[in-house]
Amino acid sequence: MVGIDEVARAAGVSTATVSRALSGKHNVSDSTRERVQEAAQRLGYVVSSSASSLASGRTRNIGVVIPHLDRWFFSTLLSGIAEQVTRAGYDITLYNVTPDREHRRQVFETFLRRQRVDGVIAVALELGEHESKTLLSLGMPVIAIGGPNELLPTLSIDDVGLGRLATEHLLAMGHLDIGHIGADPEFDIDFHIPSSRRHGFELALRTSGVEPRPELFEPGDFTIEGGFRAAKQLLGRPGASPTAIFAASDEMAIGAMLAARDLGYRVPEDLSIAGIDGHELGRFFDLTTVDQFPAGQGARAAATILHELEQSAGSVPDREELPYELVVRGSTARIGA
């Protein structure tokens, strides 16, 4: 492994100058810089990140704490983060927290504190007070995407608003008997997003003078299969007979579309269906949805963290709201259309 002194020797300068030249500092003459770069290039020199980090205190590495890697929403979001971060020449270190409490504790208490990263993005994690404080005490920029968090700078999405918007769309189409496929209460212990969406749903209904009916709710697990099962329950239940279904995720909405078709419902003639997310399959299934731009969420979080990192000055990031947008496609229509 060729080191900095070899480059220094080759370029006829000191190691200090090599360091400055290569890291783009300004106190280097153009000619020297060129000579150094040429030498480094020729020798195949690349700085050792551990040595550089130890000396400088900066790692050029962002930690991403994420609960799932194999779900569309999360991997899309991660993809958005990766693109930004990479573009800035930073690496990403992944901390995949699982339901295993002990492992999760380790991530917060040990892994993140090893000084391996300059900043942390915590994705869609319901962070307890203790965990939030641990993150804060890291002494580095931290940003949480998702659920509201009193303690941390947050990029949050208005899940109540998301649920309300989808529901208002259905109401505007004349639907009054609207079914909802949402979170299993059990699922919700550690993850409040779904119940916020349900809350938005009920809010919209009540605002229109419609009382939510318990028999029009069915829990699902946020997969296509779960949506399929939930929709069959909902549609099959005597006395329920919704004219529209709002599912708390696009994957469940797609499952619901397939279930409806299976049962002989035409979508949207007999049944309107709307989801939430902006899933890539939504276009294919012609699904009306409220897009929350997951890749954009990741990109934005990354940009924010990177900005703080470059600012050396402790900027004030705080709470920002993420955008969302109703995308009306063919799965919803006026009642009786």
Added chain:
Amino acid sequence: MVGIDEVARAAGVSTATVSRALSGKHNVSDSTRERVQEAAQRLGYVVSSSASSLASGRTRNIGVVIPHLDRWFFSTLLSGIAEQVTRAGYDITLYNVTPDREHRRQVFETFLRRQRVDGVIAVALELGEHESKTLLSLGMPVIAIGGPNELLPTLSIDDVGLGRLATEHLLAMGHLDIGHIGADPEFDIDFHIPSSRRHGFELALRTSGVEPRPELFEPGDFTIEGGFRAAKQLLGRPGASPTAIFAASDEMAIGAMLAARDLGYRVPEDLSIAGIDGHELGRFFDLTTVDQFPAGQGARAAATILHELEQSAGSVPDREELPYELVVRGSTARIGA
């Protein structure tokens, strides 16, 4: 940030002993180790990874080079890697290579050479000779998952065999007019897996004395939507009339099922459909597939790398074959059934 000497002072030992005690070396008495651990715990001490790496030459970090994060196959595989690696107390650093050649070059020439990782897993990358040699010259364990590679230790899957197995299943069901949805030749420039599958398909056909017909092939882009479009083409083409379709991925196979249904075909009565991958949706769509256990591929690669890392001795990993398995479900049946 509390350092090792603070812990040493608190525990009344030298820093060397703290280092040994905390990293589980054997030359420490139980009582000392306990005292050290207690002190570290109490002071909230966590070793600095850069300092530790610089001194020891080990980072406890695995680099994963991967072309997509937001495709099911890749994120599932990554998930498999993450689980193993995390369990062993290693971190993962992600290198998401994009089609951008310049960026890709950077990953190989710079990022991976920064000594940030102890080993590298390269996922489903068609690595050129130069890139392969760069990886080799890193002086650390490297393993490639996917396409065969002459130069690198590889966990490879027999894509020809995969294609043949799926096709043989259809042949065994009595089908002779089998359509194939495979890779766009353009897609294939940098990624030979799909054409290997096609090769297996044609091999199986010829072995059974059936000559492949060009009009029974249609390219697809490995998405549900792409499979849908391809199947419509295939099924609509005058004179083609396949009784079965083999798609080179489950996502395309699912698209094909939806297309078939759309066109009024009953699956499997009028048309059998088989895919490849073992996609999670396969169960839901009752799709016959050749499962290649992507999460298992990741786990196995990770285990191999970790094993080499612990072995200090330069073991001989080399070429290993990954398992695959035909999973017969409801989307295929005997012809005329």
Added chain:
DNA sequence: GTGAAAGCGCTAACAT
């Protein structure tokens, strides 16, 4: 603009 030299916070020989 450039160089000398003092660390950054650990680990690993080598002693004891």
Added chain:
DNA sequence: ATGTTAGCGCTTTCAC
């Protein structure tokens, strides 16, 4: 079993 000490390969004052 434990302590002493010399680095690991850089970055960053501080001089010039």
